[in-house]
Amino acid sequence: MRLIQVKKGRNGRQVVATDGDKSWVVPGHATVYDLALAAIARDTTIETMVDKAGKGAKANPQKLLDAGRIVAPVEHPDPAHLIVTGTGLTHLGSAATRDAMHAKVAEAKEETLTDSMRMFRMGLEGGKPKRGRAGVQPEWFYKGDGSFVAAPGEPLVSPAFAEDAGEEPEVAGIYIIGKDGSPFRIGFALLNEFSDHVVERQNYLWLAHSKLRPCSFGPELLLGDLPEDIKGASRIRRGKKVIFDQPFLTGETNMSHTIANLEDHHFKYPWFRRPGDVHVHSFGTATLSFAAGVKTKSGDVFEIEAAEFGLPLTNPLKTARKEKVTVKAL
Template sequence: MRLMQIRNETGQRAVVATLGDRSATVPGFATVYELARAAIREKRGIETVVAAAGHGETVDRAALLASDRVLAPIDHPDPAHLLITGTGLTHLGSASARDAMHKSVAAEEATLTDSMKMFRMGLEGGKPAAGAVGVQPEWFYKGDGALLVGPGAPLVAPSFAQDGGEEPEIAGIYVVGDNGQPYRVGFSLANEFSDHVMERVNYLYLAHSKLRPCSAGPELLVGALPDDVRGRSRVLRGGKAIFDEPFLSGEANMSHTIANLEHHHFKYAFFRRPGQVHVHTFGTATLSIAAGIKTEPGDVFEIESEAFGLPLRNALAYAAEEPVAVAQL
């Protein structure tokens, strides 16, 4: 099952469920957050709650996307209670890149960069036995719900940004129950938009480079993430692809299990506050900047994977410069 959040022709919100060839609104629910909270409260799976609600109006998902009526796959009534975070150095990449990485991590310890050391830690300890805790990954904070945008909305870089670059990823979507228990709602495509030029100045600038918007959607996949996720990441300029490469995800292409990444995020009590929503991105191995692409305003990022239904598209924009000053009280 896949879920979408939409606005109908009158501007009212609705949830669309797709199961097989049927896509229809879910009666009684205006948001995925409401749906998830009901499932938690009733101690039932989301698919069971959707089935019990019955079928509403049949919809054309592609037409909804084309008319800019598809929203991010989850949000929160108070954006401050939605947190966007992520992990890096988690993916192995293509077979050739994987082989090259394994050869690199065999080098002398003194010659390894901090990034390669962390990547090796993931290779050696990111997939522990069931019930065990593996090595913790790189982790970063992006922002709150004010920075989450949906399909078709621009990804706006600040005026001082040195780059606006895509990161095609899978995001885990979570809601925390009233007892502090995190519940995974599902997974969606995400563009974990970053400033790679700033990051490459010095790895200690990573935290700055991540304070950017993030897009997600259009559809939320309910249930387990496929072990082998395959898709395409494109950068379109003037309607033509200037970058078009495959991206891989799923545990078959990762150095960490999803469970290990989830454990090391939710082990912090701060991330288990009742009612919170989490959008947690799992990393990527495919970047256009690695192919020498310099993005420009108006470029469109396109990420697609058959497992997630409709593609995620967002255009790059830059904010106008605005003065920043601290006033003395």
């Protein structure tokens, strides 16, 4: 089952569920946030809550998307309490290069490896621990809060000072923290982890700067477990021309870490278990147009899709005007 959130009136929301080829409005629950809290209170699943709610009016997700009515699949009433984070160096790469990558990393001497390759090898060796054991922690970064999130179809705005404006096709886990501080996974969604790869490549210590950019996730929220082997596509359209089109692989089959290990290391921090907060945590990628030599520009449209997630995630690129910021003494 998948869920979307749709604009209703000026500021309202409604939830639409899709199961197979049927889509309908979920009565009695205005938002996915409310639906998740209700499921926690009743000690049940969101899918069970949707089933018990019955079926409202029929819906057509594609028409809703075309009309610009779909927003992010999960929002928080206070955007400051939606936290966007992510992990890197978690994916093995394409099927064609995976074996070569393993051999190169395994045979290299420790002193010849970059910090990034050391971390990647740590993931290969300890990112998939046996159940009940602690695995190696991944690379981790902060992207922003709910104000950094662009709805599906809305522009991803690159700051004027940016040196690159590149997509990263990923899957994100969507979580909510219960009243007792326990994290609950709501589901999974496609996410464009928009970044500045030129800044990142100049010095890996600038990774934090490169990630402070908007992102977009959705349009649909996949309930239940994440499929182990996901084959999607990442494209960039410039007018009527497709200037980039490559597959991206995700799911644990294509990762050096388990989802559980990434979750364990994120939520081990008590500050990330604040009751009521929403977390959007992206799991990394191995496909970048930047690596293929593509230089994006305003007006380009990013498109990320995978069959398991229904509708594609599309966002045009826009560049912000220059700002002059002056710090004033009080």
